[in-house]
Amino acid sequence: LGACGKPQTGAVEPHWDRDTCERCRMVLSDRFHSAQIRYRDDSGRSRVRLFDDIGCAIVWLQDRPWRDAPTTEIWVNDHRSGQWIDARKAFYVSGHNTSMEYGLGAQSDAATGGMDFAAARRHVLEKERRNHARHGPKPR
Template identity: 45%
Template sequence: MRRKILKVLALAPFALLFTSCEKKISHEHREVHWDRDMCERCKMVVSERNHAAQVINKETGEAYMFDDIGCVILWFKEENITWKDTASIWITDVKTSKWIDARTAHYDTVHQTPMAYGFSANEKKESIVKDSEILNFEEMSKRVLQRGR
């Protein structure tokens, strides 16, 4: 019995070592290097803090930066991104620049965006100006694809 206990105690540090090496993949937005990071699709510098977007591949944890949500949608199509439906998509709120979930954001059509797609994200519907059209992620995506570029 004593031998078994000693064996377990001797192997415990190795077990701890191997379990602590497991890579944890974050699905959260990453730090942005404003005016240095480039849009994955159009290669423009990401500088507008109220229109930036990020896509995180949940399988690998790799992050991709974009200057406009329209670039995200077209990049998914043009690059045939098979994991697009499971990707974490972050976008900055047009008024607060706070990172929000792009799939649950409310989009307006009244702001000029870096690549002129014209869809700005809002965390709350109430923050959208009166007489502006309010779109969900699916409708905004559909319109970007119809417009293309």
């Protein structure tokens, strides 16, 4: 625990229906498709950013200098239980109705037709590229 008594690693429990997505500013209400990123800021402090969809988290993280740092954690809800799981170890299945329509549900075990984090990231970035080409840039 840090000086303020807050955990320095792991997922935090959002204030559902009050906290907003760091990228799109929608309220976090979906307890089965949300995400969060924990990282170290320039001063070394642990920071957490919340997202209403794994797609928002992936797009927001894309240009961060600490994106691939070992201290950067990405957490997603398991679409079946709502439990927070490590996004990099999760498996993703498409066809889900998610807040920002990236359509991915995460789960802790492999699924037929599922994808790993790298494939899910490519899926999100390709969908973002198509949306960007069709509608212009989304807010960051």
